[in-house]
Amino acid sequence: MVLPRSGDVIHVTKAASVQFASPMLFRVIRVHDWPTYEGWVWLDGYELNSAGDAVERRSIFVQVNGLRPVGKAPDPRARNGRQPATRPGVVPTRTVRATNR
Numbered sequence: 001m002v003l004p005r006s007g008d009v010i011h012v013t014k015a016a017s018v019q020f021a022s023p024m025l026f027r028v029i030r031v032h033d034w035p036t037y038e039g040w041v042w043l044d045g046y047e048l049n050s051a052g053d054a055v056e057r058r059s060i061f062v063q064v065n066g067l068r069p070v071g072k073a074p075d076p077r078a079r080n081g082r083q084p085a086t087r088p089g090v091v092p093t094r095t096v097r098a099t100n101r
């Protein structure tokens with residue numbers, strides 16, 4: 001039984017809880033350490049649409065063994081082409097690795 005981690009995208013189905021008769025994708029924000037039944041856990045996160053966009057923030061109570069990992073959350077900068085901002089007039093620096101001879 002491996003707990004999901006922050007950023008993980010999981011497929012939540014009826015195997016995780018009967019309330020999920022309609023499967024959904026869920027991006028985990030946090031796993032609560034609240035006491036609960038063995039094998040069950042509370043998760044905070046976002047329900048995702050088919051494009052991977054967050055549509056609703058939710059807290060869900062599920063059986064860990066019923067969760068199916070899909071992958072890591074996509075980096076939103078990669079999808080929309082945004083790059084980290086740079087200040088005008090500041091030249092980015094490069095890291096130079098020293099070699100031992």
